[in-house]
Each structure stands twice: as C-alpha cells, then as structure tokens.
Amino acid sequence: MSSRYTFGGDEHIFVEVDEAMSLDAFFVSLSMTNAIREAQIDGVTEICPANASFQVKFDPDRIHPDDLMARLKELEETAETAEPVLDTRIVEIPVYYQDPWTHETLMRFRERHQDPEATDIEYAARINGYDSVAAFIEAHSGAPWFVSMVGFVSGLPFLYQMVDRERQIQVPKYLRPRTDTPKLTVGYGGCFSCVYSVRGAGGYQMFGITPMPIFDPEQTVSYLEDFMVFFKPGDIVKWKPIDRQEYDAAVAQVQAGTYAPRIAKVRFSLNDYNADIDGTNARLLEALHAD
Incomplete structure (x- = not known):
C-alpha cells in the first residue's frame, strides 16, 4: 500500500x-x-x-x-x-426500521429517487438481491460496523460493514439531495451507513431512526456530559432492530436522563479479523452481551 x-x-x-x-x-x-x-x-x-x-x-x-x-x-x-491492534469499544445502537418519520420524509422526495415507486429500504433490498425487506434488515443489523470517521456535520459517524467484500451492501445516494432529513435517521450511501446527528439536508437512503442521541452541544444527555459527540473513529457498532413500543420507551428514558447505551470494551486485531471475519465478529458480539 x-x-x-x-x-x-x-x-x-x-x-x-x-x-x-x-x-x-x-x-x-x-x-x-x-x-x-x-x-x-x-x-x-x-x-x-x-x-x-x-x-x-x-x-x-x-x-x-x-x-x-x-x-x-x-x-x-x-x-x-x-501491529494493527486497537483497544476500542463495541456499542449497541437501537434502530426503529421503517419508522413513520423517515417514511413521511422519503415520500415527499420521491421525484429525487432512483425508484419513485418504492421506499428507500425496499429499493435497497431489491438492488442488493434480497427477497424481502426483513431479509435486508437482518443483513444490515446482523454483523457489526466499524466507525471509520466522524464529521461532515458535527457528530455524524460513517460506518463500514464488517463482512467480506462480496457481502457488503451497496446503495447509491439519491439522484438529487433532499432538503430535509429527520434527526437521528439511520442512512446509507455507497458502502457506508451513517446516523444523521441533526436535522437537515441529505442524500443518503433512509432506513430507520434511532432514539439514541449522538450529538448534544448543550451536554444535557446523561451519557454525553463529558463530551458532546458520542462516536469516535475506531468504535464498533451493532444495530439492534426495535419496534415502536421499544422506541417510545427509549425516548422516555433519554428524556428522563436514565438511558444508558450498551457498551463493552474490546480489543480488535486486524490480522485476526482478516483471518476469520465471521469468527471475529461473533467474539465481538459475545463481548457486547456478556454480563
């Protein structure tokens, strides 16, 4: 290289x-x-x-x-x-896929999309060869993701899927950017997933929304009291699909100051990962849910 x-x-x-x-x-x-x-x-x-x-x-x-x-x-x-070894953390991020807020937004911008007759996630599932949205969500949330950079707007993470190249999801951005994207939208463009830290313009496909704030300039969110930006390069993320009831409960916990992200400290070895991707991912997920 x-x-x-x-x-x-x-x-x-x-x-x-x-x-x-x-x-x-x-x-x-x-x-x-x-x-x-x-x-x-x-x-x-x-x-x-x-x-x-x-x-x-x-x-x-x-x-x-x-x-x-x-x-x-x-x-x-x-x-x-x-030696390509990193002491980092793995974080579980809840995602309400196909939520009503991103759905309402994407329907307002169908003329800017490659497939005006489908939703963003339906389009992504189809062009990646999945026979259903459920199968696509399973693929998107099944393996961990690596935060390779944070930026573009404050606190926005770019996440790279930790699977072999042949299995990586690829989805183009909108033909023309939207003028609106809900705050905390989980998006996708090219080979990267992301979380929109604030409301604003955007061109990534919208798959869902998380109840977990990742940027707080006022630092009133309990787990952002030390630093206003949650993510940093090298973090590992596991998406967790949730339903509307779980989403509302998490939002209530955030507002009450009691929400605590599930986080585990891990050591990531690039050599071990390249030798056994699925085995490395399994060990990372075990660490996340170890009590």
Whole structure:
C-alpha cells in the first residue's frame, strides 16, 4: 500500500492511503495520524482523519511545507510496521426500521429517487438481491460496523460493514439531495451507513431512526456530559432492530436522563479479523452481551 501525498493550498497536506475504503487502509491512516500526534511536530495545528485518508493543517511560518512532507513520509514507514491492534469499544445502537418519520420524509422526495415507486429500504433490498425487506434488515443489523470517521456535520459517524467484500451492501445516494432529513435517521450511501446527528439536508437512503442521541452541544444527555459527540473513529457498532413500543420507551428514558447505551470494551486485531471475519465478529458480539 503506497500513500499519495499532495499539498492543499498553503496550509494543508492531504495523504490518500488508498483509493478504496478498507479496514487495512483505515488502520494505516489511524496509525499515521496517531504517530503524527505523538511526534508533536512544531507547526502542525490540526490532524483530520478520514475513511482511507487524512489531512494535516500546519503553519508555514513555523515549518516549511517540504520539511513537513518529508517528516510525514518518515512516519509512514513506522506506521506500516505497527501491529494493527486497537483497544476500542463495541456499542449497541437501537434502530426503529421503517419508522413513520423517515417514511413521511422519503415520500415527499420521491421525484429525487432512483425508484419513485418504492421506499428507500425496499429499493435497497431489491438492488442488493434480497427477497424481502426483513431479509435486508437482518443483513444490515446482523454483523457489526466499524466507525471509520466522524464529521461532515458535527457528530455524524460513517460506518463500514464488517463482512467480506462480496457481502457488503451497496446503495447509491439519491439522484438529487433532499432538503430535509429527520434527526437521528439511520442512512446509507455507497458502502457506508451513517446516523444523521441533526436535522437537515441529505442524500443518503433512509432506513430507520434511532432514539439514541449522538450529538448534544448543550451536554444535557446523561451519557454525553463529558463530551458532546458520542462516536469516535475506531468504535464498533451493532444495530439492534426495535419496534415502536421499544422506541417510545427509549425516548422516555433519554428524556428522563436514565438511558444508558450498551457498551463493552474490546480489543480488535486486524490480522485476526482478516483471518476469520465471521469468527471475529461473533467474539465481538459475545463481548457486547456478556454480563
């Protein structure tokens, strides 16, 4: 894997680890950004990781761009030899699939969709070869997902499906973006799932909604008191299908300050994952539900 380095204006260096998203590319990007942060290079002011790339902002009055470029390439050699192991957490996120709020929204924007006669999840199930929406939901929620980056809008996670390439769900974005998306919509575009942290425009297919806030600038949500953004790169997510009654109960708990996400600490080894994807996923899910 050979990274590509380019300058972005006078104050940025963009590093593309790979053209395609993969956990291997993510781990190289993660290792490099960690190494840059630990090196405490004078003049580096910001490090922004992405799915298979990252960007470094710097002050050209404190470090020459060519000197920083050379330093980053040195750190890449160290990053590529680092053991791809991550101490992280697995989180269970409840999802009310085919909820009435995203359904009402998607029906207002059918003229912008590839299949105006179907709902988003019906379309996704069909083009991915599933014979029913129920089978598609089982596939979407059955295996864990890896948070590869957080951004676009505050707190929004991009999640990469942890299955072999042949089984990964692929769904295009809307032909033209919507001007509205309900807050906490679980969406899908390309090979990524996401959770819309706030209400606003969007182009991802809408599959459902979660009752669990993931961004709170006021930090009044009990589990967001320490930091307003819930997700961070490297988190592992397991979707949990719920019904309307369970959704309403969870919303009431959030409002009462008693809702607590199910979370377990885990160690993720990329080598173990590549050797046995399903076995690794099973062990992660066992850790999530171990008492």
